[in-house]
Each structure stands twice: as C-alpha cells, then as structure tokens.
Amino acid sequence: MKDDNSVFPAGIKRTKHRRSVYSVLENAASPLSAPEIFSRVRDGDASVWLSTVYRILDCFVSEGLVLKTTVMDSSMAFYELNREQHRHYAVCVNCRKVIELVNCPMEKFVPEIAESDFHVLGHKVEMYGYCKDCDKKISSLH
Ligand SMILES: [Zn+2]
Numbered sequence: 001m002k003d004d005n006s007v008f009p010a011g012i013k014r015t016k017h018r019r020s021v022y023s024v025l026e027n028a029a030s031p032l033s034a035p036e037i038f039s040r041v042r043d044g045d046a047s048v049w050l051s052t053v054y055r056i057l058d059c060f061v062s063e064g065l066v067l068k069t070t071v072m073d074s075s076m077a078f079y080e081l082n083r084e085q086h087r088h089y090a091v092c093v094n095c096r097k098v099i100e101l102v103n104c105p106m107e108k109f110v111p112e113i114a115e116s117d118f119h120v121l122g123h124k125v126e127m128y129g130y131c132k133d134c135d136k137k138i139s140s141l142h
C-alpha cells in the first residue's frame with residue numbers, strides 16, 4: 001500500500017480501517033459492493049468486520065468522498081470514489097457484473113420540468129440487462 005497521506009481527504013479521521021477501505025476503492029477498476037470491499041480489506045487485515053466497512057462507507061458517502069449507486073433494489077449497492085467525473089454503469093441482473101457506459105444517455109436529453117427555474121444538479125440512470133456471458137448462457141437455454 002502506498003503512502004496515502006497526500007490523497008486521504010482532510011477532515012476525515014485517519015484510522016487504519018478507513019485507510020484500507022479508501023485504498024481498495026482507489027485501486028478498484030469498477031464500483032464494488034460492500035461485501036467485495038470487505039473481502040479485499042480483509043485480505044490485508046483480518047481484524048476488520050463487515051459492519052465496520054458499512055459504517056466507514058456511510059461516513060465516506062456523507063462526506064461526499066464516495067458515491068453510492070443503488071441498482072433496482074436497495075439490497076444491491078455499489079461504491080466508488082467520487083472522482084468528480086460523470087459516469088454511468090449497466091448492471092447484469094444475472095451475475096451482477098457492473099459495466100461502464102462509455103457515453104451519457106442524458107447528454108442530448110432536454111428535461112421539461114414544470115418549474116422553469118428548477119436548477120438541475122445531476123441525474124441518475126439505471127441500466128440493467130444481461131452481460132455478454134450471461135446473454136450467451138441464457139439464449140442457449142431457449
Ligand atoms: Zn452476467
């Protein structure tokens with residue numbers, strides 16, 4: 001693990017577990033679920049509990065450090081560092097793989113909002129389906 005003193009945000013107390021969770025998210029190529037984060041943290045530190053990971057994630061989310069994406073139902077949530085760049089994901093409903101969208105489906109969308117002064121800050125898009133592998137498996141059953 002590299003020295004994270006420069007990247008770990010000020011204002012959040014640096015504990016060993018918080019640093020581990022942050023580092024896992026920093027090195028993740030795609031958003032991770034809490035159990036996935038937990039298993040990666042535990043690889044380096046057997047003393048961590050899943051409930052601790054959830055608590056740390058809640059703290060990071062409320063500090064705006066981490067983005068939580070909930071897909072389809074609240075039992076399926078993914079976490080990623082808030083890199084202040086706008087990204088969307090598609091989720092496979094069979095294996096729960098998360099795949100990054102290369103564009104924004106809302107780019108050319110002009111919202112019609114009843115209140116004309118409404119100030120839009122952002123949007124969420126839920127995209128779900130079958131990944132390449134699951135699609136093959138499922139279509140071969142028919
Ligand atoms: Zn799949």
Ligand SMILES: [Zn+2]
Nearest residue numbers: 086104105106
């Ligand atoms: Zn977008």
